[in-house]
Amino acid sequence: MLDGIRILDLSEEPGFLAGKILGDLGADVIKLEPPGGDTFGRRGPFLGELADPERSLRWLALNTSKRGITLALATPRGGELFRRLAARADVVLETAAPGSLEALGLGWETLHAERPGLVWCSLTPFGRTGPYAQFRAHDLVLVAMGGNAALTGDPDRAPVRCTLPTAYYAAGPEAAAGIAMALYARARSGRGQLVDVSMQECQLATLVTAPGQYSLSPKRRGRTGARLGGTREIWRAKDGDVSFGLRGGAARVPSLVATVAWMAEEGMAPEWLRALDWKTYNHNLLSEQEIARLESAFRSFFATKTRRELFEQALARRIMLAPCNDAREILEQPQLRSRGLFTTLDYPELGARIEHPDFFAKASRSRIGIRCRAPRVGEHNAEVYGELGIDAGALRELAREGVV
């Protein structure tokens, strides 16, 4: 979809996913790293437990479909090369602290003036301007400041985050979408523009309108652990957790009816539950006592089944219940496999073959999906700088000067 679009990707870890998405959609993404590589982004865990930036699994996972070059932006020669690269690019994607590229004379205003068609995406913790623009934040601080942490976790403990950085996962596709939208606008107007993405602001969408609801009726919501709204959403099966809800209105009632029918077949539906009038069921009207009674009946039943048994019947009986999968279970999930979600990439010099989730969407016209593995440090220096007329000898000179 984005074939032929060249993207200079200066981003650090928070922007890895955004660049990967654009590459997986067909863009020619050129990843810039400092000479020697992005040591923080290439940190462990490492393939084969060998501490080597080329073996960073985080790097390999999130930098597919990119070419890689090195460049010391803060050197005069590096800055000049960056401008020459930008002159041939459609998009710049960066995660630099607001003002830091400007301090090098490499800011959006300067480059835009040189190339009016340039789209520039700035992905920062809080946006390019404003009272918190200079605040530093990675995932933990972003999920705190963006409102998700306050609502995640158990009421008797601290707010909690996800083991992997969901703030980047929210902001990555948002930034990629902003870039695609700006490219669409450019195709019509000829003008590029600045796409200013705030990772904090991206977090608010994870609250699915909770702030707006609060603005309407200021009722303090706390953490509810395994509950969602007023009722339980995560339940213990024999061998782990499953998701199953009591809320949802008419759309969910058939699933509840089917669950109770299954419980009845197994002699585990109490009389009152079998007699319940589902036509008038409304989760908003349940008393705490009714909720407790319902939860106890479902809990006792789920506890007698494995997650596999529960999901098999969920599929057969159209019950809205699902296992809380771990990564191995996801790799084996039959529906995902049948759609060819996973693709195996070869790393011959590392002696490894690794399964990656491919770009999932199926498009009738455009070829999309992972095109190549993540680049090694400076892997495409010769190729990319060659386009600027820098030959092998000149490149060696630049390397000696610490520019590449």
Next chain:
Amino acid sequence: MGESAGLFAGLKILELGAGAAGPVATRYFADQGAKVVRVESGVRPDFLRLLHFRPGDPHGLNGGPMFVLMNPNKLSVAVNLSKPEGVAVVERLVRWADVVSENFSPRAMAKWGLSYERLRELRPDLVMLSSCLFGQTGPQRMYPGFGGQGSAISGFNHLAGWPDREAVGPAGTITDSLSPRYVALLIAAALFHRERTGEGQYIDVSQIETGVYSLSEAIVRASARGEILTRRGNHAEDTAPHAIYPCAGEDRWIAIAVFSDEEWRRLCAALSLPALASDARFASVAGRLAHEDALDAALAEQTRGQDAVALMHRLQAAGVEAGAVQTCADLLQDPQLAHRGHFVRLAHRHLGELSFEHYGIRFSESPPRIETPAPDLGEHTQRVLGEVGYSEAEIRSLAEAGVLA
């Protein structure tokens, strides 16, 4: 909406479906001037219109707060698709539209005769996108579920919470907020492709797969080294301190994340904890990770009496990453979000004034706009049908036949 401005001025999007995955995605376009028409029906209403419904609710299908907050800037046309005449109305709308975005379960559109194969005959350069839970193909495509199930299957629930407790999942059933972004991205990319080539296309998105793709790191680590990541509270694998600490007041907290020895020394200085700074156990990352519980306890002791926001400012000024854990009330007052104009207060005819939200992108060429609150069901039926060429008499007779319900 009046004369539209914005990146997508003049673009027409037809939306069929319910919930979040489709409707949140089209907001990106509506807030940038696209005309987004929801095709919906009172016969089988969007479940979000009813999510908070209680009997006797005077607003009926039109006062569901979550629905209202997710669907400003849109038009609503009521069409009963169980009637062939209703399908004919949608076909007429498809001829007019640039984009059709739908998130019904897989067989619904085909059952009505509204498959992509049919719709492209009506509008050859149509961009059509389907985004159901599990995708349009595969043995489990008909599995019914909401975002809670999407979060579970895609792996997010397993990764959030405390290791000694059941999974909780990030609040807000995360596939409901992840998948709309990918839907918006793909619609925009397909429109860009159409601008360049004149070609439309069909795109099949599985909400669950957007979640799995996002968790590429977990999948790659499992595949490459057999590692199964699980929930671990707030601790990071490779740095400490990295946690959320109590502050003064009820349920007030601060997140603090330190990534280097230098930042550790700055933190100790800013908290006036010289003893901690010189404690040999905490001098290196390895030491801090090994004694993380003692470290957390010592820091919590110091943060407990302090105001979260004041402490955040103090630590940030000292070069330490810190952020107050913000509640919904805090977000509505957050000066940075105010600076970006995140919240837009607008009066809704049934609910009164409430705060609508923008997404996280600002374009230098055109600010996003929220001009009208969410529509009542069928509020714009006459207007939109008139725009695509139905006469008043035709509209009246369709309404009398129960087609526009």
